[in-house]
Amino acid sequence: xxxxxxxxIGIDTVHTPSAKAEKVSGxxxxxxAAASAFHHQPVRIVGAVGGDWPDNHATLLESIDGLCLExxxxxxxxxxFAWGGRYFDNMNQRETLFTELGVLEEAPPEVPDSYSDxxxxxxxxSHPSVQLDxxxxxxxxxxxxxxxxxxxINIARDELLALFKEIDGLIINDSEAEQLTxxxxxxxxxxxxxxxxxxFVIVKKGEHGAVLVHKDGVAVVPAFPLELEGVxxxxxxxxxxxxxxxxxxxxxxxxxxxxxxxxxAWGTVxxxxxxxxxxxxxxCSTSRAELDSRMNEFKLIxxx
Amino acid sequence: xxxxxxxxIGIDTVHTPSAKAEKVSGxxxxxxAAASAFHHQPVRIVGAVGGDWPDNHATLLESIDGLCLExxxxxxxxxxFAWGGRYFDNMNQRETLFTELGVLEEAPPEVPDSYSDxxxxxxxxSHPSVQLDxxxxxxxxxxxxxxxxxxxINIARDELLALFKEIDGLIINDSEAEQLTxxxxxxxxxxxxxxxxxxFVIVKKGEHGAVLVHKDGVAVVPAFPLELEGVxxxxxxxxxxxxxxxxxxxxxxxxxxxxxxxxxAWGTVxxxxxxxxxxxxxxCSTSRAELDSRMNEFKLIxxx
Numbered sequence: 001x002x003x004x005x006x007x008x009i010g011i012d013t014v015h016t017p018s019a020k021a022e023k024v025s026g027x028x029x030x031x032x033a034a035a036s037a038f039h040h041q042p043v044r045i046v047g048a049v050g051g052d053w054p055d056n057h058a059t060l061l062e063s064i065d066g067l068c069l070e071x072x073x074x075x076x077x078x079x080x081f082a083w084g085g086r087y088f089d090n091m092n093q094r095e096t097l098f099t100e101l102g103v104l105e106e107a108p109p110e111v112p113d114s115y116s117d118x119x120x121x122x123x124x125x126s127h128p129s130v131q132l133d134x135x136x137x138x139x140x141x142x143x144x145x146x147x148x149x150x151x152x153i154n155i156a157r158d159e160l161l162a163l164f165k166e167i168d169g170l171i172i173n174d175s176e177a178e179q180l181t182x183x184x185x186x187x188x189x190x191x192x193x194x195x196x197x198x199x200f201v202i203v204k205k206g207e208h209g210a211v212l213v214h215k216d217g218v219a220v221v222p223a224f225p226l227e228l229e230g231v232x233x234x235x236x237x238x239x240x241x242x243x244x245x246x247x248x249x250x251x252x253x254x255x256x257x258x259x260x261x262x263x264x265a266w267g268t269v270x271x272x273x274x275x276x277x278x279x280x281x282x283x284c285s286t287s288r289a290e291l292d293s294r295m296n297e298f299k300l301i302x303x304x
Numbered sequence: 305x306x307x308x309x310x311x312x313i314g315i316d317t318v319h320t321p322s323a324k325a326e327k328v329s330g331x332x333x334x335x336x337a338a339a340s341a342f343h344h345q346p347v348r349i350v351g352a353v354g355g356d357w358p359d360n361h362a363t364l365l366e367s368i369d370g371l372c373l374e375x376x377x378x379x380x381x382x383x384x385f386a387w388g389g390r391y392f393d394n395m396n397q398r399e400t401l402f403t404e405l406g407v408l409e410e411a412p413p414e415v416p417d418s419y420s421d422x423x424x425x426x427x428x429x430s431h432p433s434v435q436l437d438x439x440x441x442x443x444x445x446x447x448x449x450x451x452x453x454x455x456x457i458n459i460a461r462d463e464l465l466a467l468f469k470e471i472d473g474l475i476i477n478d479s480e481a482e483q484l485t486x487x488x489x490x491x492x493x494x495x496x497x498x499x500x501x502x503x504f505v506i507v508k509k510g511e512h513g514a515v516l517v518h519k520d521g522v523a524v525v526p527a528f529p530l531e532l533e534g535v536x537x538x539x540x541x542x543x544x545x546x547x548x549x550x551x552x553x554x555x556x557x558x559x560x561x562x563x564x565x566x567x568x569a570w571g572t573v574x575x576x577x578x579x580x581x582x583x584x585x586x587x588c589s590t591s592r593a594e595l596d597s598r599m600n601e602f603k604l605i606x607x608x
Contacts, residue, residue: 188532208512228492265608304569
């Protein structure tokens with residue numbers, strides 16, 4: 001099942017309590033794609049960068065096996081999306097230091113004709129109207145999953161609710177699920193969101209794992225238990241989780257609850273490598289054997 | 305393996321955002337005992353209550369199969385330990401409204417001679433010197449596990465460190481583990497505590513589950529995913545978890561890492577019933593069949 005992702009390709013500057021990394025390769029689309037390509041190929045990218053996109057970022061993305069970059073527009077007169085943030089002491093909370101929208105303020109990227117047979121679509125966080133427009137380009141899709149953020153819940157709620165009517169799944173942070181529903185319990189909040197349209201919801205809880213609420217059941221997965229030295233930079237972990245989840249799902253060829261539950265575990269383990277380095281380095285320096293080995297470890301750690 | 309618990313038998317008053325319960329049956333020893341008796345019998349109690357201990361509390365505790373109350377001292381001239389607390393909106397945080405120490409300000413309860421062959425000892429939260437004194441009454445113990453709290457970390461650190469040299473395991477909240485070690489990562493904090501003496505540490509994370517760090521491995525268990533209507537009162541959930549954990553461990557006759565991992569799941573599932581009602585009612589109204597059924601559900605929910 002061909003897999004397509006649309007979202008940001010960004011230039012990130014990240015401050016953590018112990019280190020700082022400037023102009024590292026990031027963006028929701030990039031993290032998702034790098035994570036999903038472990039499990040399924042090709043992963044088709046729809047996104048845009050500006051003339052300032054660093055050569056080493058391009059080289060890094062091009063080096064990932066199985067990514068299709070035909071839908072990556074390079075706009076020489078534009079600026080790449082850039083984000084800067086600072087993590088607080090416990091690495092669970094962060095503040096945004098700056099956001100330079102760049103290409104995100106322009107027309108959305110075009111979808112190449114060759115992508116028209118994509119069956120599994122992931123709409124990384126973006127304005128819900130942009131997400132919906134893109135979705136309509138794939139009338140033969142089998143599965144559409146979206147992410148969103150607090151900003152759109154605040155300023156584009158109607159558009160978001162329209163999007164919910166057409167997607168199959170939503171992947172959302174616990175704080176955003178609460179903001180959207182005013183329900184403080186992630187499972188009950190997810191059920192409320194299902195009433196708005198999607199047939200399943202995954203609530204991400206950061207270092208506490210994730211929960212899947214689906215008409216056929218509930219699945220809970222803890223995060224992979226990283227020690228202090230394994231948590232260098234949480235940026236992109238949520239998108240990497242989504243990438244691992246969707247990539248495994250696409251590779252399985254099945255879209256039922258049980259396969260989604262297994263995909264959640266793969267998403268979790270894949271995302272754990274993102275935390276170990278700044279930017280895409282964690283995912284890009286991980287081998288398939290290391291991924292499989294950590295999954296085996298995860299199974300032992302979570303065995304009941 | 306005979307199991308013994310010492311801690312408080314209390315009269316609790318609990319305010320939640322939607323309800324209030326006055327003078328309900330509580331205390332760390334009571335919750336632990338009610339939870340552990342599902343798995344192992346007899347459970348021997350060492351504790352004290354005052355002349356004001358309500359008859360219905362006595363009836364409730366006496367109604368639990370498998371509890372040995374020989375070590376429960378009734379001091380007619382004294383007051384029972386009483387605690388009042390208020391939970392905030394998300395039920396994860398609370399404030400103490402009042403604490404009446406009562407019998408806790410007097411001499412610790414005596415240990416009956418008939419308890420001397422107890423092999424598995426749980427020291428619920430109390431002053432670490434009191435915990436240590438009690439521990440010394442059981443030179444032939446096979447396993448001693450303690451809980452503690454922020455107060456003792458602050459005002460009795462030396463006594464706590466002395467206790468750590470003699471116990472096998474510590475069960476502690478995530479915030480307390482951080483307070484004790486100044487390490488914000490629960491696994492790394494647990495490793496640091498192991499350096500202080502215990503051979504294993506369980507860090508409780510409330511609605512996010514628990515993690516076991518042991519020389520033979522790490523085990524992670526999420527909380528049982530309760531919906532909004534299933535979370536009535538979190539009071540005693542941590543003690544119920546400890547009770548389910550230790551009770552299953554005692555019943556198994558084994559003390560290795562793998563059995564502890566399985567015991568963590570039983571602790572989690574047992575504790576989930578405490579959340580469903582005020583006081584001991586959740587545990588006392590649960591049948592063995594309901595417990596087993598929820599464990600089967602938990603296995604499906606957490607399957608990887």
